[in-house]
Amino acid sequence: MIVGGGEDSGFKKTNIVNRRMFIFAAAKAVVFFGIIGRLFSLQISENKKYLTLSDKNRLRESRLPPVRGEFEDYFGNRIAKNLTVYQLHVVPEQVEDFKTLMVRLKDILNLSDNHLRDLIKKKNKQKPWETLIVSENLSWDEFSKINFYLHELSGARPVLTVGRNYPYSEIYTHVLGYVSEASVEDIVNNETIKQRNVPGLRVGKTGLEKALENELIGTNSIQRFEVNAYGKRINQIDFKEGEKGKTIRLTIDTEIQKYTQELLKEKAGSISIMDIYTGEIIAMNSSPSFDPNLFLYGIEKGKWNEIKKNPLKPLLNKTVSGLYSPGSTIKPIVALSALENDVISTKLKVNCRGHKHPLELYGMKYHCWKKKGHGYMSLKNAIKQSCDTYFYEAARLLGVDRLNETAKRFGLGEVVLGNYFNEKKGVVPSTKWKKQAIGQNWYLGETLINGIGQGYIQTTPLQLCLMTAQLANGGHKIYPKIILGKEETAESIREKMKLATENNQINSNIFSVPERFFNDKEKKYTPLYRNKENVKFVLDAMFSSTNELYGTSFSSRIDDPKYQFAGKTGTAQVKRITEAERKLDLETDQIPYKERDHAWYIAFGPYKNPRYALSILVEHGGSGSKAAAPIAKKLFKFIIDRHPLRESIKTKKLIKI
Amino acid sequence: MFIESSLSNNSTFFQKLRSLDYILIFCVLLLGLISSIAMYSTDGGEVLYHTESHIIRFLVFFAMMIFISFINIKTWHALGYFFYIIVLGLLVWASLFGITASGSQRWIDLYFINLQPSELMKIAIILCFAKYYHRIQVVNVNKIQNVIIPILILFIPIALVISQPDLGTSILIASSGIIVLWLAGVNIKYFFYSTLFFIISAPFVISFLKPYQKLRILTFFDPDKDPLGAGYQIIQSKIAVGSGGLMGKGFLKGTQGYLEFLPEKHTDFIFTLYSEEFGFIGSIILLILYSVLIFRIIRIGSFSRSFFGKFFCYGFGSAIFVYITVNMAMVLGLLPIVGSPLPIMSYGGSSMLATMLGLGIVMSAKVYNRQLIS
Structure with missing residues (x-):
């Protein structure tokens, strides 16, 4: 029936083809189960490992500055308090033209050339999605000015944060001391600061602010973000509110x-x-x-x-x-x-x-x-x-x-x-x-x-x-x-x-002065x-x-x-x-x-x-x-x-x- | 066999329609659906460009497949060499005037579609060999000229595709051809010798490879060596599949995918994305679908009376199997990363066209399974 050879030859050819197909099919089955085995090992046996890796890929934690405890005098008046501070942040990634924005901001806020140069230097050092703090402490006038011009300042973000304020100014300086940005030494010498440090964190430099640092500092709020492969934040998954530091009351009037x-x-x-x-x-x-x-x-x-x-x-x-x-x-x-x-x-x-x-x-x-x-x-x-x-x-x-x-x-x-x-x-x-x-x-x-x-x-x-x-x-x-x-x-x-x-x-007969130091708690x-x-x-x-x-x-x-x-x-x-x-x-x-x-x-x-x-x-x-x-x-x-x-x-x- | 009309080739249209392999069609449609779902997910849960054009292509080429089913298998036999030469011509065209993308010159601009002739060559080579061995008798198969000529037929397109450069597709073309050679009964010793030759020459071949291709082979053996560079794709793909677990992370919830950790998620790594979202169970369902598809193709081959039909179905079925396993082994970290799409699932018109063309011919072999070819 089959053309191109005798019936015998055709039969033989069919046999060969089918036999070889069979051998190949057997090989296929082996490979097929190999693939299934691999899938099983990745998805079932090692699932936990890869799940962790996947989470590690996509989740980033970001710590926010802790809210510092305050100081009160004997009558409960705040003598060192947290004040709302107006700041201007810029996320370079979201800015169309960084230079133009900076020139515009310079005009509005009267920034000095030096300040501008520092900012550009800082910007070049950090990742484009990281926040750049343009101004740490804006006056209310400046802040409202920024808000007024905001529509033409794409990428600029006016932000309200918390800063330290001493309402009695120099009165308490030698008792409370003062806070300033944490230095390398502060971070190295104090384990608590090291653990809670975030860029721009203020820590006590002298006085009680320094001595009571660990009680005052508070704990960081923690934001968990999902990020994409390029590290860009996609959305916030979790927010753990930190605890404010202890408020300390002094005996001073x-x-x-x-x-x-x-x-x-x-x-x-x-x-x-x-x-x-x-x-x-x-x-x-x-x-x-x-x-x-x-x-x-x-x-x-x-x-x-x-x-x-x-x-x-x-x-x-x-x-x-x-x-x-x-x-x-x-x-x-x-x-x-x-x-x-x-x-x-x-x-x-x-x-x-x-x-x-x-x-x-x-x-x-x-x-x-x-x-x-x-x-x-x-x-x-x-x-x-x-x-x-x-x-x-x-x-x-x-x-x-x-x-x-x-x-x-x-x-x-x-x-x-x-x-x-x-x-x-x-x-x-x-x-x-x-x-x-x-x-x-x-x-x-x-x-x-x-x-x-x-x-x-x-x-x-x-x-x-x-x-x-x-x-x-x-x-x-x-x-x-x-x-x-x-x-x-x-x-x-x-x-x-x-x-x-x-x-x-x-x-009194025995001329003895009682021990200066006592083990008694009382x-x-x-x-x-x-x-x-x-x-x-x-x-x-x-x-x-x-x-x-x-x-x-x-x-x-x-x-x-x-x-x-x-x-x-x-x-x-x-x-x-x-x-x-x-x-x-x-x-x-x-x-x-x-x-x-x-x-x-x-x-x-x-x-x-x-x-x-x-x-x-x-x-x-x-x-x-x-x-x-x-x-x-x-x-x-x-x-x-x-x-x-x-x-x-x-x-x-x-x-x- | 006892139906009169089946002996003649004059069966009516409805008889032909009835003789279509509906299980196979069902599998193809289901795969089309799954691939559209996966594509929807790569677009981030929206019907964007990729999803839309994938669905359109699938539907158009599916229709083409049904149409081809009704073309007599004889026609395909007659067109065997011609088709091969046309595709070869397109390959030459591509290497002369083709469009270059991501470092490889493999596309021809046909105005309505960017055609990748190397994909068509996967079918053309099977068609060509099926025709070639259709006539040759068993005793003549291992005659020297009957070994040399097919090797030349195989070697020319492979050389062209490698020069594009496109290692992945050239390997798949080679395996498509070799499968038919194997089925045709070429002596095992030739396979043995050529394997030996390949192993010996491998170091020389590797020295001719592009640096990025060498790196891919090296990183396959140790992906952690350069986790952010060449090993990145393998590592991220394994993480995606592994984190999917039994049930998967859920539709549109594959974090590796939508957070862009997966490279080329539309094309070569579509299975990774699918597996992350639908887990082990989903992957097994997909594998079963493919298995049924292949089984149906081979079954059609076994019922085909012509050797041409047999060779094509066996060859195409096996080739599809090879494409699938190479792709999966690659994304599961079992093989080095070489560009190889997953049939039907992956985004890409030429690949879809080639697969549907092949399926159409298979279907035609079913409809005309009584057809004798002289």
Whole structure:
């Protein structure tokens, strides 16, 4: 039938073709199952792996800047807050003609050529779909102008974001510090910042903003995007809202803080005010200050240099980082130490004979500040009139090591607030300290000048404030704090102090000062004295110094018992007075600024029922009685007038709970 | 066989219509539907250019297939060599005046369609060989001139296509031809020797390849070596298929596809997109459809009384199988990436035309399966 060969041949050919087709079909079946096997292994066995890979392909996470916690003062006023900031963003990818847009924006916003050049540089560095921040902080006028012209600015996006704002500007600079864009160091040194960092993140640079960074910073909001193969965002899949950082409430009263700023206007110095029971810092100021808002978007070079080169050193937080000789403000502690150690009695009299007959020791002369001398002085009068000669003698009898022990117990030579600030410890010298620090033996002459707060001894204003507070509350240890926490009322603290005093009296025979450090969680308001009467005597002497005729701060007294306070002046030399200078006896304003004495004043009040202690320092202000004590007079009136308000907040809070 | 009319060739139109292979037609229509769905997905869930022109092409060429079914198989036998020479001429035309796209000169501008003659050559070579071996008796198959001449017939178009350069299509043309040679009963030793020759010469051949082709072969062996470069297509394709899982990500939900991670998703990688969205089950359904299609083609061949019809059906059925497996093996990372479309599914007019032409001839072999060809 089949043409082209015999039937036989055709049959054979059919056979061959069919056989070969069969072989091929068998091979096909094998390949077919091979393909199915491959599909099975990819889609069933390894499905999870490829699903992950596919998600990795398409999903990108983007972290938004966390919302920073705020600061409140004692009364709940915002002192560091988050403010709506107007910004202008551009996504280069969505811009038709980048150059034209930039030129147009330059016109509208008056951008400088430098700024424009930086922007173009930045744009070339980043991916075209990444946001370019053209302007970080637009005024409302500029922002509305942009919105007005928006139709011709395709690709430009006016954006509202959150920025830091310090409404009281320079008032709180030394307490709160300031924030600025995170530097490489910030990121490397702080693990939390590293984890939450996003471009443009602001972090604390100094002060509490820095110390409390980890609590303030908050957590990032997380946006999950689907992106295409070119990395372009297609849509948002998920948004996880971050948590705002903790809002922190301070113990500081803004009104008082503001007032301290006013009192120190145009001066270099420091004021600290403390509650003598709760240890709350009511105000803490260092002058001069500067506006922390300047740093938010990077400070201009000119302004920075102005701050940096100011001879009054606005960058230094003098209250905690400035070290000064305490001058005569140390005398209450010297007196207390001498009494506690029974080296002198309150009845000891020393004759101060003026500059013609100074105290001499091993050929060295030790002058009292008073040219004519004080005459015969008792301890009380010596404190009241701040007689140096008496304290040379008292210190000589006491010795530096016993003084060291008492001074340290009252808070000198240690940081006051812990790790919040870059606090200096200062120096409370002892024979051992000198051997270790300087490698020399102690000389008796050095003990003498230590007795009037000169020489090696160095303190911060805040330490002196704490010392005053711990004297004023009757000689009990307190715990200074600047952050409002779980409050113990002053009344309950006073009760505890009373209890501690009674216990102390029982053990008074064994001359032992209870351990400074306790393992107990509960705060103990340990007595820092051996005999309560000694503390009382010193406080009494401080009262007469302010409120009795011939007292060094008599002219700054307040007679109204409501405001009446007690204090001690101090005038710290910054250099040794030469014999020639002593003879000249110049007035303060005749001496070059840098060589003028530092003026000190420490005080507590109201005297009958003390509640607040303060320390005032005016750098190169001259004598304590003229430059520092008058400030205290104004302050006490202000503080005590505000006291009921402060108390009412406390009780209100208790009711709330 | 006992129907009178079937012995004569004068069956009526309705008889012819009735003798069409409806299972095959059903498979083709279903594949057309699936391919349109997949194309719709590549356009991102809209009827855009690709979807529209794919559907139009499918419908036009499907109609052409039905029309061809009624052309007597004798005509195709008569046109065998002629068709081959015409396509060869077009190939020469393409290499002289063709349109260049993505580095390869393979298209002819015919005003209404950009024709890719190398695709037609896949059919032409089968047609040509089917005619050639139709006459030759078993004893003469392995005569030296009967081996040399087909090799020349095969070699000329392959050389032309390689020079375009288009490695993928030339391999498919070669396999189409070799399949028929195998079926015709060419001695196994020739296959053995030529395989040996190919392996030995492979290094030399590779040294003549374009750098990008060499890279493709190298990356096949280690796609992770250059994940963003040459290995990207393989890796992304595997991720797409693998992440599809059992049920797939769902219609229009293939992220790899619509986020543009898949390269050439309309053409060579259409199966990847389909498999990502419809998963293992969908892939198996597609494979079964293709299997039925091939089975029907081969079945028609087995009933064909003429050797021409037999050779063509067997050859075409097997060639379709090879196209499918090469494409799938490629997108599943089993073979290097060489351009090879998936019949009916892939976007591309010439490929669709060639497939439908082949199916039409197969159908004509069915309708005229009693036809004797002298």
